[in-house]
Amino acid sequence: MAEHSATLSSEGLDNLLxxxxxxxxxxxKWYAAAKLALAxxxxxxxxxxxxxxxxxxxxxxxxxxxxxxxxxxxxxxVVVGADNDPLIGSQAQYMALLEESLxxxxxxxxxxxxxxxxxxxxxxxxxxGLEYEGNWRLPRFQxxxxxxxxxxAPVLKALPSDLFPLDVVDxxxxxxxxxxxxxxxxxxxxxxxxxxxxAIETVARLAxxxxxx
Numbered sequence: 001m002a003e004h005s006a007t008l009s010s011e012g013l014d015n016l017l018x019x020x021x022x023x024x025x026x027x028x029k030w031y032a033a034a035k036l037a038l039a040x041x042x043x044x045x046x047x048x049x050x051x052x053x054x055x056x057x058x059x060x061x062x063x064x065x066x067x068x069x070x071x072x073x074x075x076x077x078v079v080v081g082a083d084n085d086p087l088i089g090s091q092a093q094y095m096a097l098l099e100e101s102l103x104x105x106x107x108x109x110x111x112x113x114x115x116x117x118x119x120x121x122x123x124x125x126x127x128x129g130l131e132y133e134g135n136w137r138l139p140r141f142q143x144x145x146x147x148x149x150x151x152x153a154p155v156l157k158a159l160p161s162d163l164f165p166l167d168v169v170d171x172x173x174x175x176x177x178x179x180x181x182x183x184x185x186x187x188x189x190x191x192x193x194x195x196x197x198x199a200i201e202t203v204a205r206l207a208x209x210x211x212x213x
Contacts (some may be wrong), residue, residue: 023088030092038100041141041191043173044093044166093166101130101137110146126153130165139165141172141191149191151200158207171210178206 030047037047107127108115121127122136127148129136142152159168175187179202188196190203 023085026085026088027092030089031096034093034096035100038096038140038169041173043170043189044097045170045174047093090166097130097139097165097169098132098137101139102143104129104136104138107138107143110143111148112146124153125156125161128152128156128168139169141169144195149194150197151194151203154200154204155190155194155207158204160210163210171207176206179203 033047034044036042037044102110104118104122105115108118111118118127118138119136122129122138127138128142129138131137142149159171163171172191173189175189175192177187179190179193180187181198190206193203194200
């Protein structure tokens with residue numbers, strides 16, 4: 001089956017958040033902050049919206065935010081007030097996750113394997129993905145350069161299968177007090193721990209201890 005981009009259409013955005021202009025502006029702010037965090041492999045829970053004050057679209061948006069413009073998320077010279085609505089934040093973060101993730105075909109090209117192998121690994125839970133409109137999206141945290149991060153498969157299999165995708169991404173990217181050795185200045189995230197070549201079992205045990213909130 002051919003896969004297409006998960007770029008969100010204006011109709012999709014309207015369906016996701018059919019609220020006021022202020023809500024759409026808030027959605028746009030959260031979305032921009034979440035995309036920046038994901039691009040840098042930073043946890044979504046630390047992605048904050050811009051501080052109060054006057055902010056124009058040019059300060060917040062990139063080319064990928066054209067869809068938000070198309071539904072009136074920004075207006076020229078409109079003051080964008082800070083809004084910490086957690087529901088709007090979660091919606092925007094989920095949208096950003098879809099946008100920043102790879103399709104199965106893109107992941108296959110990155111890993112230099114056939115797309116059927118990527119789909120097999122998704123079924124086996126040795127890669128992590130979420131479905132959007134019938135297509136797989138694979139978050140980038142699980143890749144480093146052109147490789148899957150070490151130990152990903154046993155850690156994914158230890159994670160509860162019903163965790164929300166945003167929670168999975170944040171768990172891999174947030175520092176954990178249990179992942180710090182005497183030589184570390186501060187705790188590492190599961191992703192950092194695995195990339196450093198340390199014991200996979202330590203992270204898999206922490207994954208097995210998680211429960212869905």
